[in-house]
Amino acid sequence: MALLHTHGILGLNARNLLYIKPFNPKKAVAFADDKLKTKMFLGSRGIPVAKVYARIENRRQIRDFDFSSLPSECVLKPNEGYGGEGILVLRGRRNGIFLENGKMPVTERELRNHMEDILDGKYSLSGHRDMAFFEQILVAHDCFARLRPAGLPDLRIIVFNLVPVMAMLRIPTAESGGKANVHLGGIGIGVDIAKGVTTHAVQYNRLIKALPHGGSPAGIPIPFWDEILLISSRIQHITNIGYIAVDITIDRDMGPTLLEVNARAGLMVQVANLAPLRSRLERVTGLKVSSPEKGVRLGQELFGEKRTQHSEEKSPPVLGTRETIAVSGDGGTVEIAARIDPDQQRSTFSSDLVTELLERGMLEATAEGNTYRVKFTLGGKKVQTAVESAAVQGPERAIIGRRDLSGFLIDPLRTDTPSTRIRYRPLAPSGTQTCESLRRTATRRARRWI
Template sequence: MIDLKSFGILGNNNRIASYILPHNKRSSYPYVDDKLKTAKLLESSGLQSPKLYSKIEKMSDTKNLHERLKGLNDFVIKPARGSMGNGITIVNELKWNQKESETHFLTSNKKSMDYSAFIYQVSSILSGLYSLNGQPDRVLIQQKLKVHPFFNDLIYKGVPDVRIILFKGVPVMAMLRLPTLISRGKGNLHQGAVGCGVELSSGKITKAIQRNRFIKKHPDTDQDFKGLKIPYWEESLRLAVNSAELVDIGYLGVDIVIQPDSGPIILEMNARPGLSIQLANQSGLLPRLELVESKVDELKSIDSKINFSVENF
């Protein structure tokens, strides 16, 4: 049995007992667990985030929903309290018609959905089908994100994002998540997405894993990972550090999507980021977290935090 401690691996028990419970303030959780609250928080702070076209808080909100959809072309339907990308429907094209029965939605899995199926999806979300603990939920209709050309050879479908883990506002580790054929377009590592370790100083991809195994090439596109460098890297780090200032969550995961025109944009935040990031980077979180803990009092400004992580990680 290998000595995980010598690799600095942070285990699940320690993650919860030493980082999440003491450093993440329970009252701040709604701002990251509830995507509607996250969207409002980010909007008011002026940080880049997907545009919120419309929201549905209760079933009666769907009465004039058909009218509200008029003029939209593509968008995403999301549960506010969903997890791991569950319950999300991506609409690539809306064929809007004055008659509800003639309105059609072309979704990302090349299916055509009629209006009643759309309403069913909305009501499923409202009833709490996808929410973290089955509570009644709300629906966001949000801007559909695009894929930066850099990723064209790195994905088969879906949207890649960068997960950055920050401790006390300092980025400590980052991972690029690439949806694959077997993950069915989702970015979750345990569903088969590829996770790439990223050098914080440069945005270079260092390692890649799929299903806990190291790989050299992308499984779907055969693209070699060697030497690839994520665009808008410095801006991404800055965005992550800025967003961490908004919430009282010491151990935070920030998911960033790079847009072709506007650069990095915050997709969501997570108060319980997972541990696979360590495998993707082939490096443990513990020494980095301990280093930040010992030096954090000296790091007051946003720039000093970014510099610290660029220099050390």
């Protein structure tokens, strides 16, 4: 810990007096502690959250609960739990009996007893009566495979004044019982705010050079990084919790997904980053930040590790709420006006547009029926994705959802309105122009339309 200077480090007393007390009123703290209320509130406002299968509020509901109504894989949680305590991860059944973490059988009687403990407040942060709920189990994204986690990893983002100031990747281990909590023996890995790349790692309050399997914790890129920062800043903007920690995981199917918010987060994040948190908080105190998008941009500019002059990495493109996409195919390029909507998960093309693009050979049907694979250019970036066919309200014929907005920043004040007329540009008849040059031409045209 000698690498950390005492100046600028945030201690518990300073955190409580300088940031929690003035910026997190009791009502906001109580809201953050209520996981179900928080998820329902944020989920209805476009923040991706896991599905809740059932909630248990009293002993009669425990007595009458039908466990066969649950899927084979789910998570039982206390609503106001803390530190990962009281959570049961149920993976599969054997002879109709749930298996904890896919191994140890848990009978219905044991589950009912555990639910009673939750209702009695055994795992509650305040010690008061609580409620239990069963939730969708999330599956770790493939990007975490090289870390060999013993459970579901997550990212903790500290946000203050709409600015993401520090971040940490938390890795569950066998010592932590498969939970991502660092104080239980999980591994905390600092993340460079600008690049979304891991830096230093800590376990049991000590810096470590290697992960348990021998791999290096440094230099691992986190996908969807800009989207994760933007979700975190948006959550603070929506909840008005002034000093907040947002815990997000990356699900294999859903992408970035909110786990919970915390109004009194621990301070191990500054050890994992070898950087003092208080200095960063002081640097953004009093700044006028008008939107989450600007908060993300500011955080990356202020707190990202300095890039070399020869770095090929570019700033993420900034999109307005309406843009033009260029859909590419063997026969040419189609330029289409699209609405940018991060509140919608998957991108959508109107039914007539899908028909037209199928005729041109620019879409490929999938096994899901109304879903199609497509390649298009947006803001100078190539996107390969699957879109749904559905009705699209408004003058645009396409909606780009948050799954395809990773790597972009969105400026809601940007009001450029592209033409709603579709333009088709066929390939040049001469054989002198290469496919690569055609792609570059399509990209330049799309930019001019934007």
